[in-house]
Amino acid sequence: xLKIRNVNKDDIQEVVDIxxxxxxxxxxxxxxxxxxxxxxxxxxxxxxxxxxxxVGIVNGPVIEKEFITxxxxxxxxxxxxxxxxxSVLGLAVNPQYQKRGIAAALLTHLEKVAKAKKRKxxxxxxxxxYVPFYEKLGYVNRGLSESEHxxxxxxxxxxxx
Numbered sequence: 571x572l573k574i575r576n577v578n579k580d581d582i583q584e585v586v587d588i589x590x591x592x593x594x595x596x597x598x599x600x601x602x603x604x605x606x607x608x609x610x611x612x613x614x615x616x617x618x619x620x621x622x623x624x625v626g627i628v629n630g631p632v633i634e635k636e637f638i639t640x641x642x643x644x645x646x647x648x649x650x651x652x653x654x655x656x657s658v659l660g661l662a663v664n665p666q667y668q669k670r671g672i673a674a675a676l677l678t679h680l681e682k683v684a685k686a687k688k689r690k691x692x693x694x695x696x697x698x699x700y701v702p703f704y705e706k707l708g709y710v711n712r713g714l715s716e717s718e719h720x721x722x723x724x725x726x727x728x729x730x731x
Contacts, residue, residue: 572672574679577608577615577629584624585617592662597720599643599660606646607631607659613649614656616679618663618672625667628676630657630694632687637712637726638695640719656684656731658694674707685731692731695724 577585582604589598599607607615611631618626631642632649638657658680663672681692695715696704704727705711715724 571620572625572675573619574616574676575619576612577617577627578612579605579608581617581624582608585627588624588627588662588664589660591665593660594720597722603643603646610646610648614680614683616676616683618676620667626661626663626672626676628658628661628673628680630659632684632689633657633693636691636693636728637715638693638717640717643719652688654689655728656680656689656692658692661694673703677707681729681731689731691728693726693728695719696727697722698725701725701727 582601585604586601607629611629614632615629616627617624631646632654633642634654636655638659642657642659661673661676684692694704695717701711709727709729712726712728715726717724
């Protein structure tokens with residue numbers, strides 16, 4: 571059975587391993603970045619477990635602007651208690667567990683927590699091939715992102731809460 575919970579510092583290696591399975595090196599968050607995210611934003615960093623094993627992650631800080639900017643991948647600060655926009659810097663599911671609804675479950679959990687804290691939207695960037703996945707979950711394609719993270723073309727996706 572799938573269990574979604576807040577990340578803790580003991581999860582660091584499993585989190586890094588999943589990230590590296592799902593993203594190429596130029597896109598993947600570093601161990602140092604994850605240590606900062608766990609330290610500063612554990613309230614918006616969740617892991618999905620199956621039989622005690624972490625199989626997926628979703629994380630991102632609450633930001634003032636509606637769209638993600640590249641500085642967010644390098645810097646971390648604590649989330650405000652309420653308001654703002656919940657960003658998703660990373661959504662990753664171990665390839666052995668994909669196509670089981672885990673990514674959607676992680677996003678739904680993050681959205682529920684964000685809504686309870688009166689966030690305006692959930693905002694993320696994704697590659698073109700993932701736009702239909704997010705649209706099925708109620709996200710709106712807001713066009714090309716200014717992000718140059720990893721040297722990739724990204725699309726802004728937002729969902730009003």
